[in-house]
Amino acid sequence: MRKLLLSVLCSLLAGGAQAQATPASTAWPHGARVAVSLGYDDTLASQLDVALPALQRHGLKASFYLQLSSPLLQSRLAEWRRVAQLGHELGNHSLFHQCAGSLPGHAWVEPARDLDSTTAAQMADQVLLGNAMLFAIDGERERTYTVPCGDHQARDGDYLPRIAAAFVGIKQGGGSGVTARAVLQRHAVAVYAPVGLSGSELIALVRAAGAQGDMVNLTFHGVGGDYLGTSAAAHEELLAYLASHRDEYWTDTFRNIMRYVRAQESADGHH
Ligand SMILES: [Zn+2]
Numbered sequence: 386m387r388k389l390l391l392s393v394l395c396s397l398l399a400g401g402a403q404a405q406a407t408p409a410s411t412a413w414p415h416g417a418r419v420a421v422s423l424g425y426d427d428t429l430a431s432q433l434d435v436a437l438p439a440l441q442r443h444g445l446k447a448s449f450y451l452q453l454s455s456p457l458l459q460s461r462l463a464e465w466r467r468v469a470q471l472g473h474e475l476g477n478h479s480l481f482h483q484c485a486g487s488l489p490g491h492a493w494v495e496p497a498r499d500l501d502s503t504t505a506a507q508m509a510d511q512v513l514l515g516n517a518m519l520f521a522i523d524g525e526r527e528r529t530y531t532v533p534c535g536d537h538q539a540r541d542g543d544y545l546p547r548i549a550a551a552f553v554g555i556k557q558g559g560g561s562g563v564t565a566r567a568v569l570q571r572h573a574v575a576v577y578a579p580v581g582l583s584g585s586e587l588i589a590l591v592r593a594a595g596a597q598g599d600m601v602n603l604t605f606h607g608v609g610g611d612y613l614g615t616s617a618a619a620h621e622e623l624l625a626y627l628a629s630h631r632d633e634y635w636t637d638t639f640r641n642i643m644r645y646v647r648a649q650e651s652a653d654g655h656h
Pocket residue numbers: 426427478482533534
């Protein structure tokens with residue numbers, strides 16, 4: 386009887402160990418439980434003026450997703466270049482920020498920048514040109530992409546398969562921005578864009594990620610200014626929390642996090 390019980394226990398444990406195999410091989414660097422990617426979309430002045438100094442004060446790295454047609458890119462080019470020199474990522478957010486004009490709430494989409502009337506091949510050409518422009522700014526040959534509005538159905542189909550190979554990771558939008566490490570797909574990573582949340586609400590988001598999954602992506606727009614804003618104080622509170630809990634939360638550029646995931650995929654034999 387005891388022998389039977391033992392063998393049942395053993396097989397249960399073995400089953401358990403098998404189920405745990407994927408997460409065990411995918412721990413984050415330095416034993417952190419959660420990877421945190423902070424993204425700043427749309428080439429906004431408040432990101433240079435408010436978000437960047439805050440990141441520097443706390444020694445945290447982030448990704449800035451540039452819309453390359455933005456006048457702010459040219460007028461503050463030296464500052465964007467410095468963002469990259471400081472170890473942050475300059476990510477691609479397309480040339481013209483094409484979103485689907487037909488979707489609810491998208492009345493603001495300009496006809497010439499409507500994803501509904503742009504072909505997948507045109508989008509791919511533009512996004513890849515965006516990478517060439519970014520290379521001219523920061524000299525980096527690898528980076529990540531955030532899909533404008535999360536819309537990727539062009540006039541004649543999905544454009545993401547045409548650009549995926551050019552990026553180590555792609556954020557597509559959707560849900561709470563939390564992804565379990567075991568099901569993470571580098572070219573379809575969920576992202577959440579908080580607007581108007583308090584510092585404690587932002588901290589609650591990253592803490593929930595610790596309980597529900599292994600990675601959380603937050604995309605900010607304005608910080609202490611501009612639109613879809615997060616207050617400077619709330620942003621500061623989140624950064625202070627992440628900086629004082631580095632053992633638990635690995636905050637880094639999305640490029641670095643995705644490179645780490647890719648390296649683990651090769652180690653595990655997935656491609
Ligand atoms: Zn955007």
